[in-house]
Amino acid sequence: MTTIKDSVHDHIEVEGAAEALLDTPEMQRLRRIKQLGTVQLVYPSANHTRFEHSLGVYHLASRALSHLGIEGDAAAHVEAAALLHDVGHGPYSHNIEDVTHRHTGKYHDDVTGLVTSGTIGETLENHGLDPTRVADLVAGDGEFGQLVSGELDVDRMDYLVRDAHHTGVPYGTIDHERLIRELAFVDGELVLAEGNVQTAESLLLARALMNPTVYQHHVARISKAMLRRASERLLEEPDIDAHELRRMDDYDLLVALRRTPSTGDFAERLATRSLYKRAVWAEIPDVPGSVIDDDHTALADFEREIADRADVPTESVILDVPPRPSMTESSSRVMVNGEIRQLERESPLVQALRTAQGQQWRLGVYAPRGETDRVGRAAVDVLGLDVDGALVSEVRRNLNTTLDEFE
Helix, strand or coil, X not given: CEEEEECCCEEEEECHHHHHHCCCHHHHHHHHCECCHHHHHCCCCCCXXXXXXXXXXXXXXXXXXXXXXXXXXXXXXXXXXXXXXXXXXXXXXXXXXXXXXXXXXXXXXXXXXXHCCHHHHHHHHHCCCCHXXXXXXXXXXXXXXHHHCCCCCHHHHHXXXXXXXXXXCHHHCCXXXXXXXXXXXXXXXXXXXXXXXXXXXXXXXXXXXXXXXXXXXXXXXXXXXXXXXXXXXXXXCCCCCHHHHHCCCHHHHHHHXXXXXXXXXXXXXXXXXXXXXXXXXXXXXXXXXXXXXXXXXXXXXXXXXXXXXXXXXXXXXXXXXXXXXXXXXXXXEEEECCEEEEHHHHCHHHHHHHHHHHHHXXXXXXXXXXXXXXXXXXXXXXXXXXXXHHEHHHCCCCCCCCHHHXX
């Protein structure tokens, strides 16, 4: 058994197959992938990695399994899945996942190839575990897969408290000990036991508050969009493909971007925090639904049209359209009067948070400093935005503002 000191959970004890998995190259690679990608450009202390998060998820999974009375072979498989759940992440975590998915058809939780072959597959088999079964648990399949990937999973419990700790933003602080203590399986569903509507609400509220303040902070979104654009350019080069890019770590990607002439400027801007600025920051009622629902190809066409209209190079325009607001945590199951109910049926807070989430949604158009005014006005025309007030150049600085606006 190995005991590891952790900044969030204090001491984590790792044993069995999980202990052996720690030293595989695939797990060690996660030390070189930041949990929050480019968020460190907003919160300088947000340098924690997918490796320590994976340890935290393993720890919470072990605690949950002990509470639920799950032991032996079943517990060992779940613990291995918890430790390996992020092994499929590409560089900078989620930041370029959409780019690689368009080329490979794989998201980070599609780990079958990694888990069933190579060092990981061999290590699992040497400890009597079925690699395919572990990969299925990572994907959330089966009753116990809900612990690893579901509305009440231990992944969410760890990343919220860990991200809050490392950014210094307290909104993600949740009572994960109580959440684990109140978990139960009822008719094959993972639920919170009777009397825990407020416990479920705390998880929902933490995610809703961390979203605009950390995960969707405008500087984080701009840098993420620039990294996506640079990665797309990199994949246009003949000597690299998306499968290779997906297996890079943060340092590999930054070096590749710096060495490639078509991406060198983006790499330098990201390395020196010389980021694009907001030309447009538009609310959801001001954006045509067709724009929100358009695919990558259509959005790229919009970027070229905006650049032509503004008379700037195409690389000076980045259009950033988030998905429509969603709140998967609202479907968490809680026991109320002896029956399983979805949280959204029992909590008036859910609708309030849905409203807040819709109000926080923003379409962004980004451009280099000095070109934002031309690009912004062109984007309003091309995208058919309803109001000129979407132009960021008209927002006054140095006044009291909302948390998601500070820089």
